[in-house]
Amino acid sequence: MNPLDLTVVLVVAGLYTVGFLLVLDRSLMRVVLGFAVLGHGSNLLLLVVGGRPGAAPVLGTVAPGEMADPLPQAMALTAIVITFGLTTFLLALAYRSWTFTGHDTVRDDVEDRRLGSVADRRAREERE
Template sequence: MEIIMAFVIGLLFTAAVYLMLSRSLLRIIIGTGLLSHGAHLLILTMGGLDGKAPPVLTDGVTDFADPLPQALILTAIVISFGVTAFFLVLAYRSYQELDTDDISAMKGGSEDDE
């Protein structure tokens, strides 16, 4: 299962980097979302996917899963949701003001500067 997750994580990171290197602001925002999802899966995979023991410690239990990766992922999901919402509002406002979502047009460069 870890091999499949490694390929999925690599695919998410690859797609995220490709999208973040584009000129469109919306594609950059989608790329950051994919990057955060890849990071969440990476933390979950490094925490272990065996699922044999619950992450609850009760009396008499000697084998238990580490709940720290799950807590970190829940916290990271909330933070990435807030950051994505902020980026979307910022992109919408910049599109209202500048009538474009092209990064090179936003910074004042001409379209022929490639």
């Protein structure tokens, strides 16, 4: 593995880490940005997995082993379109939530917290 591939793999790992941290935040704008960063990390991962770049797949007379594989580029283009659609949809949801509530933070679900405390109480009772 050459140093450039290792650098790109580290960048992909960093993008995934930042994306997951943003998705786990309570602010809807950070969630949207997290999904966008995850999409960029996935696109970069697809290009890294595609192997080393070769000659153009259409132009010239090159041996098949030296040609670039067009499948990772096609998958990356598809992932770009999907990420764009998901980002647009999430932005619309965040804007609608902001217009109704006046803020973009996700509130705690009281029922979920209550069920969690009941489960904790039952687990403590079973241990005793």
